[in-house]
Amino acid sequence: MEYQSLFSEKMKGVKASAIREIFKVANVPGMISFAGGMPAPESFAPAEIAEICADVLANNPVAALQYSVSEGYPALREAIRARIKEKFDIGTERDELIVVSGSQQGMDLTAKAVLNEGDGVACEEPSFIGSLNTFRTYNAKLYGVPMEEDGMDLVKLEETLKAHKNIKLIYTIPTFQNPSGITMSLEKRKKLLEIAARYNVLILEDNPYGELRFAGEDLPNLKALDTEGVVVYVGSFSKIFSPGLRLAYMVFDRGLMEKIVVGKQATDVHTNIFAQIILAEFLKKYDIDANIQKARALYKHRCQYMLDCMDACFPEGVSYTRPDGGLFIWVTLPEGMDSSALMLEATERHVAFVPGNAFMTDVDTPTNTLRLNYSTMPDDKIKEGIEILGNLLTEKRNG
Numbered sequence: 001m002e003y004q005s006l007f008s009e010k011m012k013g014v015k016a017s018a019i020r021e022i023f024k025v026a027n028v029p030g031m032i033s034f035a036g037g038m039p040a041p042e043s044f045a046p047a048e049i050a051e052i053c054a055d056v057l058a059n060n061p062v063a064a065l066q067y068s069v070s071e072g073y074p075a076l077r078e079a080i081r082a083r084i085k086e087k088f089d090i091g092t093e094r095d096e097l098i099v100v101s102g103s104q105q106g107m108d109l110t111a112k113a114v115l116n117e118g119d120g121v122a123c124e125e126p127s128f129i130g131s132l133n134t135f136r137t138y139n140a141k142l143y144g145v146p147m148e149e150d151g152m153d154l155v156k157l158e159e160t161l162k163a164h165k166n167i168k169l170i171y172t173i174p175t176f177q178n179p180s181g182i183t184m185s186l187e188k189r190k191k192l193l194e195i196a197a198r199y200n201v202l203i204l205e206d207n208p209y210g211e212l213r214f215a216g217e218d219l220p221n222l223k224a225l226d227t228e229g230v231v232v233y234v235g236s237f238s239k240i241f242s243p244g245l246r247l248a249y250m251v252f253d254r255g256l257m258e259k260i261v262v263g264k265q266a267t268d269v270h271t272n273i274f275a276q277i278i279l280a281e282f283l284k285k286y287d288i289d290a291n292i293q294k295a296r297a298l299y300k301h302r303c304q305y306m307l308d309c310m311d312a313c314f315p316e317g318v319s320y321t322r323p324d325g326g327l328f329i330w331v332t333l334p335e336g337m338d339s340s341a342l343m344l345e346a347t348e349r350h351v352a353f354v355p356g357n358a359f360m361t362d363v364d365t366p367t368n369t370l371r372l373n374y375s376t377m378p379d380d381k382i383k384e385g386i387e388i389l390g391n392l393l394t395e396k397r398n399g
Contacts, residue, residue, distance in 0.1 A: 009139065031351070032381050032388070033373075033376070037178065037327055038243065039243060039375060039376075040295065040299070040302075043240075045282070053278065056277055056281065063273070064277050067270065067273075068270050068273040069270060070098075070265050070270045071098045072100075072271060073280055076099060076277070077098070079280055079283045080097060080283075083283070084235065088221055089224045090233060094229060096253070098257075098260065098261065098264070099249050099271050100234075100249060100264065101247075101248070102236065103206060103238065106248055107131045107204065107206070108267070109263045109264055110169070111134055111140065112260075114169060115135070119168045119169075120140065120143055120167035120168065121167065121169045121170075122161065122170045124147055124151075124173065125147065126179050126360055127173070127177075127179075128178045129363075131171060142361040143164055145157045147182055148182075149182065150182070150183075150185040150188055151172075151188045152172060154192060157195065168201055168202065170202070172203065173206045174207070175221070175326075176209040176328075177326075178327075179359045180321055181321045181323030181326050181330055193225055193226060193227075193230065197230050201230075202231070203222060205222045207221060207233065208239050209239060212239060212295065214296045214297070214303070216325075223251060229252075232250065232252040232256065233251040233252065234248060234249070235248060236248040237279060240292050240295065245272070245278065246272065247275055296325070298375075299374070303329070303374050306372065306382050309386035310386055313386050313390025314386075314390050315397050317333075317334040327373055328372065328373055328374075329371070329372045330356075330372075331370045332368060333393070334397060337396060338367075339355035340355040342355070342370070342392065342396070343370070346388070346392060351385045353370050353372055353389075356370050356371065358371075
């Protein structure tokens with residue numbers, strides 16, 4: 001059967017995630033992978049989760065194995081509500097909170113609720129490919145806004161909003177941005193909220209990395225500063241608990257509640273209830289903040305070690321960010337160097353990374369940028385992999 005003619009228009013322009021495709025290469029034996037965005041396995045709590053699973057199946061099996069409510073397991077919703085209010089001052093009397101199946105579903109439900117075909121999304125450029133692909137599946141028009149050292153270029157953002165009246169949504173990862181590792185300044189956070197309110201557009205704040213700060217001072221989330229109900233906030237337990245359980249949450253003004261919940265019911269009815277109970281019990285019985293602190297210490301070491309190796313091995317003309325948290329370093333190569341072509345040569349030498357075009361609104365245009373992840377490789381592999389990349393870059397520079 002010929003399937004090409006059957007594909008929907010909204011899927012024809014969507015390409016497979018470059019990161020997921022690179023995972024196939026990264027799993028080749030002997031490959032040193034700086035490509036993924038995965039948390040370190042050392043940050044997991046398998047023994048505690050095993051104990052919780054055994055207890056739940058012995059004493060509360062029906063609740064764990066039966067259908068549940070779309071908004072999320074009530075005990076988990078309350079635990080998350082209390083935690084984010086205490087730690088981040090997120091949550092007002094007008095805010096609703098629901099549990100979703102990973103941050104990605106938060107992006108999808110927001111898009112489903114507010115975007116019509118041809119509506120616009122202003123997004124940081126570069127930005128997270130998974131979210132960009134979500135917006136593409138709704139036939140949204142993407143408008144890239146350049147990044148500066150302290151976050152999105154708000155002058156360019158306002159120019160974009162003035163020029164394109166179809167924009168309904170501003171997508172941002174303000175803290176340890178993926179892929180750049182950049183954190184938006186407090187001044188820009190306040191200005192962004194003012195701009196969104198003035199132009200009557202929503203801000204979709206994606207915050208999977210905010211709790212992974214290992215240097216510098218904490219900044220308030222956009223949602224904590226939001227007094228106008230313009231922010232849809234998506235938080236995640238993937239990077240601080242377990243990505244495989246696919247647990248995240250959304251906080252938003254109650255005016256959006258009905259459409260977002262109906263959208264979720266049409267997608268998956270409810271998030272995996274067994275996984276929700278596991279997390280609720282973990283939050284009740286164990287100290288998740290102690291686990292997060294261990295992860296921060298590990299990432300601080302690995303980030304600094306990778307940067308030290310890059311300082312020693314990368315040739316002149318290569319620049320890179322120095323993040324205060326999160327999982328990524330963004331590398332800018334000399335003008336004219338194509339990171340996609342470089343990736344092919346690097347994988348032949350058993351090193352993988354993600355080329356920068358994967359994070360752009362136009363994925364087909366070559367770029368001289370790339371993303372490195374430092375969270376999963378031990379020191380010896382970081383050193384070996386960066387030395388290989390350094391040698392390759394030196395060869396390219398010397399022609």
